[in-house]
Amino acid sequence: MxxxxxxxxxxxxxxxxxxxxxxxxxxxxxxxxxxxxxxxxxxxxxxxxxxxxxxxxxxxxxxxxxxxxxxxxxxxxxxxxxxxxxxxxxxxxxxxxxxxxxxxxxxxxxxxxxxxxxxxxxxxxxxxxGPAGTGTNTGQGASGDSGDTQAATAAAGAPLRLGSVTIELPTRRVSVDGTVVQLTRKEFDLLALLAQRPGVVFRREQIISEVWRTSWEGTGRTLEVHVASLRAKLRMPALIETVRGVGYRLVAPAA
Missing domain, CATH: 3.40.50.2300 (Response regulator)
Structure with a gap:
């Protein structure tokens, strides 16, 4: 290397x-x-x-x-x-x-x-x-209907729409109210993972495995920093909810 x-x-x-x-x-x-x-x-x-x-x-x-x-x-x-x-x-x-x-x-x-x-x-x-894959439903949080719809949308290559947020997986492009938001590779991978199952709680270990492709515990601090950065860049602090002791979930905003 x-x-x-x-x-x-x-x-x-x-x-x-x-x-x-x-x-x-x-x-x-x-x-x-x-x-x-x-x-x-x-x-x-x-x-x-x-x-x-x-x-x-x-x-x-x-x-x-x-x-x-x-x-x-x-x-x-x-x-x-x-x-x-x-x-x-x-x-x-x-x-x-x-x-x-x-x-x-x-x-x-x-x-x-x-x-x-x-x-x-x-x-x-x-x-x-390359980018991380689709997350697995942990069985916690909201019902799987909207999550299944978003997952199917993502699989079809269509943009994910969450209120004013649009996520284009093929081009790795994110916009809020039509304005493009510049994200790093890992920020995009993290957002895309959560957005494909809105309302579903992703365990910290699962996110680290899906996005960072590792089970190494030291990556946890990096995850926290990326979540904070996403909230700031999208100007939506409530978009990603911390589920204490478990992990994170995306709370779909109103259209």
Whole structure:
């Protein structure tokens, strides 16, 4: 697996690169934002769906020449390669900002090496596998009538309509009152999963399995951040309801 490590501290980069290579990664080290952007530039000349010269990018946010958030935004315009932000910024606001810019995951320092490796493999699998599939009714929440209708609509390739929200699965396009809302890949996958069974409670473990394609418990925090980001972007805090101790469900708004 080809990996771009964007890290300004040579000692940290050398130690991490040694571990990654031991686990079979082909590591390229970029010491600042400009080097990182130059490294992914070949992706700009290829197909729009190309992942470029790398399979995964590890991006430190504390870079000497420009803020890591800016670098992430620029990388996302050049390539669809999964980006994992690695930083000491642990607050939820920073996580949400990073995910809104297109990061696929967010790891807080100090981290366990095994955890980092698991996250790298997880985002790589998700990138190859594509969007998540349809969720399973847990038997909780509203009756299955509207959920079955939406699931059938989705299977037919028609847009899902939930009040003022329209979700187009084939084009991965979401709009509210006709205005397109820009979502990250995982935000879209999460919304699409819940929207295909409105009113049905999805267990946290089930969502993580469907959207993140992993059973690893550490992904739970990432799920919370994505839910918060979706509520903010759609400007509908009540659209996704938290079912305490169980998971989440989508509450279809009135037309």
């Amino acid at each position: 080809r990996l771009l490590l964007v890290e300004d501290d040579d000692h940290v980069a050398a130690a991490l690169s040694a571990v990654l290579r031991k686990h079979g990664f082909d590591v390229t080290h970029a010491r600042n934002g400009e080097e990182a952007l130059q490294a992914v530039l070949p992706a700009a000349g290829g197909a729009s769906s190309a992942r470029g010269p790398f399979d995964v990018i590890l991006l430190d946010l504390g870079l000497p020449d420009q803020d890591g958030y800016q670098v992430c935004g620029k990388i996302r315009k050049l390539t669809a390669t999964p980006v994992i932000m690695v930083t000491a910024r642990a607050d939820v606001r920073s996580r949400i900002h990073g995910l809104n810019l297109g990061a696929d995951d967010y790891v807080v320092k100090p981290y366990d090496t095994g955890e980092l490796l698991a996250r790298i493999h997880a985002v790589s699998r998700r990138s190859v596998s």
